[in-house]
Amino acid sequence: MGQNLEPDLEKAPGVGSAPCNVPYEESTGAVPGETFVYGDSLYAKIQRIAGKLRIEQRGIERVPENERTDTSYLNIGSMWLAANMVVSSFAIGVLGKSVFYLGFVDAILVVLFFNLLGVMTVCYFSCFGPVFGLRQMVLSRFWFGWWGVKLIAIFNILACIGWSSVNVIVGAQLINAVNSNVPGFAGIIIIAVCTFLVTLFGYKVVHAYEYWSWIPTFIIFMIILGVFAHSGDFVNIPMGVGTSELGGILSFGSTVYGFATGWTSYAADYTVYQPSSQSRRKVFLSTWIGLIVPLLFTEMLGVAVMTATSLNDGNNAYQAGYNAAGTGGLLGAVLFPRLGGFGKFCVVILALSIVANNCPNIYSVALTLQVLGRWTQRVPRFIWTFLGTCVYVAISIPGYANFEAVLENFMNFIGYWLAIYEGIALTDHFVFKRGFAGYRPEIYDQPKRLPPGIAAVLAFCCGIAGMVTGMSQKWWVGPIALHAGEAPFGGDVGFELGFAFAAVGYLILRPIELRIFKR
Incomplete structure (x- = not known):
């Protein structure tokens, strides 16, 4: 089969010298959908095995129109609904009182x-997938250039790995709350293996899993809400404001923003198999609903349950549970006394919900790694998926004992760099390209025809300068942040200033x- 074809990737889109506006199938006579299996190279042999196992073979190559068979808007909305209807979102709400004293x-x-x-940028960039058939990091070449995007890719890799580490720690805490004999590392490995099995098979399996996985998790959260409300503690929780006022509001806001906007850097990854005829408004709306509903519901529930630790009843079970096992112990304090064994079952289901949250991270980290160079693109996506899984497991096991500090700092990091990225991307899109018509998607892998990226990289540095002046961390408080709240930490305005400085600089x-x- 294919003896007269090139024995490697040299004519595959995005790798070699074939014209980028000519599909690989047309340039070689290959059958559509079998783009990656020809020749005798190791890459081709591995891809043939993957094809037999129904594993997605496509990486960051542009998806041709004849392969864009996903026409369901529900697939888009349910993807983000499942990824955010998880205990990690609940944990963000918990930080409002536990860290920021609100x-x-x-x-x-x-x-x-x-x-x-x-969520606005996640929704907007999701519209790029059907229009261009390109992944988010590949689209970023039109703003940052061939070389500049590698800097962004590194940040995105760190974000994907960091998200995954934070999430599995939350899940492991829940498992530990159910059975203290299960060590943290065991819970981490269980969740990581389940996530890998879903992401291994690629886009279609990820979407199929997310389409249904939010349902049991939503039911569990409704049970938590019902039990908590029925206990009377919801009525009795203090409804006032906290002690930190403006500074705490801005800093908690930075954390919430970081969690919500964290999907921006791979938003288009999950719409590339949608046909270009799809309505951009409907893509935007389905993404928006899929994001905002679970985020508000779970985070507000987390705020409410954590606020119950302020109840002065002499023996606060919520505070005791939180002190014993973090977020898992807090949920256990709601469910275990009233539901017994069924309550433990509910917590286990919540722990496994982390799989839905981590699937986008681990699927996209493989695609981002392929952006780093021609050689990384020659490594099949599913191999990068496996290596990414190994890395975040290795990070999360030692980070298990310091989860809260890790979560706060990581959310702020996400908000900072993505605000800078968004400032540059949106400025270029609206001011210089003047919308979708200003792109030439056929040059996505031609370095000499893409923007040089110098302006974007320098603007990114401007954004970092703004971030530094506005950030408020225990190890650094910027001069503007110091005046945005109460001493000694002020209020965190790092993402706002990062966005503004980057946009103006660009x-x-x-x-x-x-x-x-x-160019």
């Missing part, structure tokens, strides 16, 4: 408004780059 009312308002802001630098390089 009361119920101010924490609820922060969750509402910062989520509404954070507005100044991009015209100069265009004048010099003409």
